[in-house]
Amino acid sequence: MTEFPIEMLHRFCPMHAVLDSTGHIVQAGPTLHKVGGSDLDGKRFLEIFEIYRPRSVLSMADLLKAEGRKLHIRLRGGVRTPLKGVLSANGRGGGVINLSFGISVIDAVRDYALTSTDFAPTDLAVEMLYLVEAKSAAMDASRSLNTRLQGAMVAAEKRAFTDTLTGLHNRRAVDQVLDRICRSGQPFSLMHIDLDFFKQVNDTMGHAAGDHVLRCCARAMADTSRKDDTAARVGGDEFVIIYSTLTNRNRLSDLAGHLISRIEQPIPFEDQVCNVSASIGIYCSNGSEQDPARVMEQADVALYAAKRAGRAQYCFFEDQEDRSVTADPSAIAGE
Template sequence: MLPEEILHLICPMHLLLEPSGHIRQAGPTLHKISPDPLEGARFLEVFEVFRPRAVTCMKQLLQTEGRKIRLRLRGGVRTQLYGVLVANGQGGAVVNLSFGIHVMSAVRDYALTSSDFAPTDLAVEMLYLVEAKSAAMDASRNLNTRLQGAMVAAEERAFTDTLTGLRNRRALDAVLERFKRGREPFALMHIDLDFFKQVNDTLGHAAGDLVLRHVARIMTDVIRKDDTAVRVGGDEFLIVFGGLMRSERLGEIAADLIDRIEEPVSYDGRECRVSASIGIATASSGIDNPDELLEQADMALYASKRAGRAQFRFFGEAPAEGGPAQMAGK
């Protein structure tokens, strides 16, 4: 029989059994996973052999010599073990065990390290490969997350007006296409700033940019979460209101926008004053051609411009006697 220290090194999960079935010696890894002392205990009281099923005594255990047996500890974590028994010619036996395919759960459950396995055990290399694969998978997931974030950010930039932070024309086309496919009711509000050119010509483009950002913030404050505010270009804006909305409510929003836009903005110690003309068009039961509704909102906008500016009009609304149909309190 090999000396104890050699057995501990090359077979850290071995057991030396007396003819009586008692454990005379156990490898260090088995001591680590067993909740109870092993030396002196009966093998079949510490371990449950469930394949072959008929092993209930030392005699039957010795009859499994050279065959793979499956067993588990009766106490503690009941990790499945694999083993092979070799008789020692003196009525006793040597049993060498391993975790087999359950090595990963054993490492986790018992906090095992490479020193708990034989130097030639392929389980150690498998653990390194699993760790390397896990690290590679983590790196891949992190990379995919970053790429996805970059794609989302790029898409967001592609649909955003860089000056105001509102949606741009590309985003508007996508929103209108969605309403077209869903045959959903919606309303358009076309907004054009009055007297904006004078601000640009008098105070410069920096002042004009300040006004545009100010107007964008007003629109963001006024609209609902699911509505879309768009800078079409220059000093023109569109708001898309999803769902059915009463004309009275749309008129209230338009009037509020005009009032707030007319509040002066300070730039370099000077006041920037603009107003807004607004045209409104609605599609109560969806629309096949969104461009048609855009044209209607555009026509209503220019009706407001012709009527004196700083007011709103609905498409198809007859002008009131002596002036526009809606004066927004002007």
């Protein structure tokens, strides 16, 4: 084998090792020093590196017999990155073995802090690294874009189910929640709330005052509902609260009375005071699958029974044989 200058081997085969007839490393390329250690020279190659395929390579003589064959190699200690190698004999019992990382090049770059200067100028691994970096950058950009798109979708969906004036849910959200809860057979109750004397506020003080009143009343309804409940504005001055799993009439009476009391508090606006109240119709489910439209209809009937009872009242819908609606006696009594 023709001997090549050390500088040439270093340039074109930065992961080579020149072995003498006893298998000791005479010289090693700069990248191999990074991988196997800076003190490789003078050590037996097979004491630093393990050839695990073919398994029969245990000595320098075995290495020479495997000349030209692809060898699967790894370090015996430290980071055991898989390597590929091939040996070329020099005719004097020694030879040159050239190593590469193969498909493990990405791990090797990370494990040994390698740069493009640690590879031969013609090594395709460098181009592959650039492709991997480009792909990684593209994937990062794609993930970032997907995150932004998902955030935009969530925000758009939230806007689609939110009343922009009050920040409560809107009619679309009520339809979705009511449909789901009715099909599930889960017990629930629904309050249909209509503001009393709201038209007078709009007519005498203007729509800005009316909007302010709606926002104040919405805060009272949000405070009267729990995390799993749904408070919504479904019309101009109409609201709905769906109470999940709550059907206790005493508790609902307390909530309705408290809500009416909150809404009846004078609402300052600029240098004036707005006064409104609320009438409430309450429907309680019986724990079976129900029709959402029928639920809203029954709550609506109870609402107008409350208005007929003198406003600022709440009434329960009672599904009797004649489907009449009665106002809760305690409500009419003003309790």
